[in-house]
Structures are given as structure tokens and as C-alpha cells.
Amino acid sequence: SQQGEEDPQALSIQEGENATMNCSYKTSINNLQWYRQNSGRGLVHLILIRSNEREKHSGRLRVTLDTSKKSSSLLITASRAADTASYFCATDAWDTGRRALTFGSGTRLQVQP
Amino acid sequence: DGGITQSPKYLFRKEGQNVTLSCEQNLNHDAMYWYRQDPGQGLRLIYYSQIVNDFQKGDIAEGYSVSREKKESFPLTVTSAQKNPTAFYLCASSGGMGNKHFGAGTRLSVL
Numbered sequence: 001s002q003q004g005e006e007d008p009q010a011l012s013i014q015e016g017e018n019a020t021m022n023c024s025y026k027t028s029i030n031n032l033q034w035y036r037q038n039s040g041r042g043l044v045h046l047i048l049i050r051s052n053e054r055e056k057h058s059g060r061l062r063v064t065l066d067t068s069k070k071s072s073s074l075l076i077t078a079s080r081a082a083d084t085a086s087y088f089c090a091t092d093a094w095d096t097g098r099r100a101l102t103f104g105s106g107t108r109l110q111v112q113p
Numbered sequence: 114d115g116g117i118t119q120s121p122k123y124l125f126r127k128e129g130q131n132v133t134l135s136c137e138q139n140l141n142h143d144a145m146y147w148y149r150q151d152p153g154q155g156l157r158l159i160y161y162s163q164i165v166n167d168f169q170k171g172d173i174a175e176g177y178s179v180s181r182e183k184k185e186s187f188p189l190t191v192t193s194a195q196k197n198p199t200a201f202y203l204c205a206s207s208g209g210m211g212n213k214h215f216g217a218g219t220r221l222s223v224l
Contacts, residue, residue, distance in 0.1 A: 042119075
């Protein structure tokens with residue numbers, strides 16, 4: 001089942017602009033994670049935010065989590081052409097009885113040089 | 114990528130054939146996972162294993178089988194019962210921190 005849904009499905013911006021991607025999910029979670037995937041490659045973990053956290057930063061990345069709205073956002077500041085990739089949110093919900101992430105369908109980000 | 118090796122990178126399956134995808138990790142992680150990704154889609158969980166000699170079905174286990182005889186290895190067999198096997202298959206492992214480490218993937222096509 002697809003727990004997380006990203007919005008928008010695709011985003012095209014100019015280098016230097018900020019990119020914001022949103023993720024909504026359905027059930028209670030323990031943490032939410034964001035991953036990046038370059039075309040035809042495996043996923044790379046970007047950032048993990050726990051259910052009791054509201055905001056987290058890592059370099060040019062800023063993630064927020066609103067558990068009351070069951071939503072998260074990923075902000076990439078001062079984007080670069082190398083940020084072009086697909087970005088996925090994934091939820092970790094231990095109370096489902098399994099420790100496996102449930103992924104959304106992703107946002108495809110294109111950063112124009 | 115990051116201590117997880119998937120092989121082969123590309124695999125072709127003939128009608129009625131079983132094929133096995135390899136996944137090996139040297140991260141000393143207890144948990145391992147197999148996901149399927151279709152074009153333009155997210156990842157769907159096929160099977161996962163939290164510990165050696167134990168594994169559980171994910172959301173789309175039909176037509177697939179796994180084994181976990183060693184901590185380092187979690188091979189996935191795509192059986193002839195899987196009627197639409199063409200996809201990108203990703204293996205992942207996880208220690209205690211929650212984040213997953215992914216392999217580079219195997220792209221399976223049907224001849």
C-alpha cells in the first residue's frame with residue numbers, strides 16, 4: 001500500500017531557486033524519511049525526522065513534519081543542477097507490525113542550469 | 114552502493130523461467146528488504162527479513178520467493194508465477210537507526 005503521496009509529481013525550477021516538495025500520509029508513524037534517487041540508480045537516504053520532531057535541517061535541506069495534518073515537506077534551498085533527481089518520502093510505522101518503510105510515488109525534480 | 118551489492122545489474126527472463134536476484138551486504142545489518150519499482154512509480158515492498166532464517170511477505174509477494182540463510186545475503190527469486198516481472202528491483206538493509214541503505218538495483222526484463 002502506498003502510505004505517502006508526494007506533491008507535486010513533477011517540478012521544474014531554475015538553478016538557485018528553492019524547491020519544495022510535500023508528502024501526505026495516512027496512518028500514525030514513528031518517523032518519516034526522505035530519499036533521493038538518480039535515474040536508474042538506488043535510493044540514497046537524505047534525512048529522517050521522528051514523530052516528536054517538527055523541523056530538521058541538513059545542509060541545504062529542511063524538513064518539516066506536522067503529525068496533526070499527517071504531512072511533511074522537504075525544502076531544498078539554492079538548488080543546483082546536480083539536485084535533479086526523484087525524491088521520495090517514506091514512513092516507518094512500527095505499530096503495523098512490521099519494520100519496513102512504505103514509500104510514496106515521488107516527486108521528479110528538474111533543476112535547469 | 115553503501116555496502117550493499119546487487120547483481121546482476123541487468124537480467125532477462127524467458128517465459129516460464131525462474132530467475133534469482135542476488136543481494137549481499139557487509140554492513141552487519143539484521144534487517145533486509147526487497148522492493149519493486151515500476152516506471153515513474155514509488156517502491157512497493159515484496160519481502161522483508163528482520164533476522165536470519167526468518168522472513169515476511171510484503172504487499173506484493175505473489176510470484177516471488179526469498180531465503181535468508183546468512184545474515185549477509187537475501188536472494189530474491191522471481192518465479193514463473195509472476196506474470197508481469199518487468200521492473201527495477203531494489204534491495205535494502207537496515208541497522209538500528211531506522212534509515213535504509215539501498216543497493217544499485219537490478220533491472221529485470223522479459224524476453
